[in-house]
Amino acid sequence: MEPVALSLARPREVRADAARNRAHLLDVAREMVAELGACNVTMDGLAERAGLGKGTVFRHFRTRAGIFHALFDEEEKRFQHRVMTGPPPLGPGAPAVERLVAYGRARLEFLVQHAALARASLDTAQPIPSESPSLFHVQMLLAEACPVDARSGILALQLVAALEGPILLYLQAPDDTPDPTRLVHTLGASWQVLAERVTAAGAAPPARR
Amino acid sequence: MEPVALSLARPREVRADAARNRAHLLDVAREMVAELGACNVTMDGLAERAGLGKGTVFRHFRTRAGIFHALFDEEEKRFQHRVMTGPPPLGPGAPAVERLVAYGRARLEFLVQHAALARASLDTAQPIPSESPSLFHVQMLLAEACPVDARSGILALQLVAALEGPILLYLQAPDDTPDPTRLVHTLGASWQVLAERVTAAGAAPPARR
DNA sequence: TACAGAAACGGGGTGCAGTCCGCTTAACCC
C-alpha cells in the first residue's frame, strides 16, 4: 500500500481552465506589448484586460519578468527550430565553425528583432540558467570544433556572452538604434572574426595552413 | 549683457551640506550592504538610518540601482588606479596582449569579489554606458595589439562581454558559488585562451612564431 | 551683516510588484 508512490506515478493532468487562461494571458500580453511597449505593461493592467484576477497572473508567471520570459520563449522556440532543421550552414550539415559563424549572425538578427522582449525578460535577481538553448547550441558546436577547449563549458559561456551581451547589456535600451540592420552587420562581422580565430587554434591539431 | 553666459561660466559650487550628506549616505549604505546584503537594503531604511529624508536619497542617487552603482564605482576607481599605476603586466610596460590577459584575470577576481554590488548596480532599464572604464581599457589594449580589428570598437565590446557577462548574467546570483577562487581560475584560463587567440591572428602582420 | 536666489531637504502621496488565504471548480473515482 503505497498511495504516495501511486499518486506520484500519475500526477494528475493540467487543468483545462488553467491551460486556457495561460494561453489567453499570453495572447493579451503580446497584444499589450505591441501596443504599449513592454515597459508599460503592468500586472494589474494585464489581469484586468484579460478579465482575470491578479493572483492568477502571478500564479502562472511568478514575476513580471516571467511574462516577458514566456513570450520570449515562444520566439526562442521558433528560432531554435529554424536552427535545428534549416538548411546549412545554419542547420546541420556544414562544418562546425561555419555553423557557429552562421548561428551568431542569425542569433544577432533574432535578438535585435526581439531586443525589447529579451531585455524585459532579464530578471536581475535570477541569473540566466545554464539550460539556455543558445548556450546549449554553442556548446555543442564548440565540442565539435575544438573538443579540448570546449570541455569545461566555460568557453561556450564566454562566447555566448560575447554574442548576446552587447545587445542585452551594453547597447541603447530605447529603440533609438540608429540602424538595426547596420548594427547586426557590424556585430556579425566581428563575431565571425572572434569565432573563427578562437576555434582555429584549438582545432584538431596539426592542420597546417 | 549676457548673464546667462556668465552664470554658465561658473555654475556655482557644490553645496557643502549636499556633499556631506552624499558622503554620509554612501557610508551608511556601505554599512547596510555589509550587514544585510544589497538586496535587503531599502531606500526608506537607508534614509532613516542616515537620519535624512527619503527625497534626499533619491536626489543624490536617482534610483535604487544608483546607490549600488555609486558604491561599486568607488571600488571601480580603486581598481582602475591599480591597473593604471601598478607593475606590469597589469600596469603599463608589458606587451599589449600580456596586459590584456593580466587585466582579464584581475578583473575577474575583482568582479567576483564585488559580485553582489556589481549585480545590484545593474539597471535593467538603462544599459551600461560606453564610457565604462573596463570597456575603455580593453579598447585601448586592443588598439595596440591589433589596431585594424579594434578600429570599430565592437570587438572590445564583445570581449568585455565575454569577460564580465558570465559573472554579471550567467552564474549563480546567490553567493552559493561553490568556490570563488576556483571559478576565477577557470574563467581566467579560458579568458587567456580567448584573448591570445583573438589577438594573435590580427597582430602586426607577419611576426612569424 | 543682510538679502536674494538657487539648490537641497523632507516626508506625504502614488502606483505597481508580489503575497496570502478563503473560496471555487475541474478532474478523478466510485
Next chain:
DNA sequence: GGGTTAAGCGGACTGCACCCCGTTTCTGTA
C-alpha cells in the same frame, strides 16, 4: 450523478521605489 481532493482563482493587503512640492538652508553679492 455524487463525493473527494488538489489545483486554480480572485482580490484585498503589504512594502517599496519613485514623484512632488512646500519649506529650509546655503552661498555669492552688496
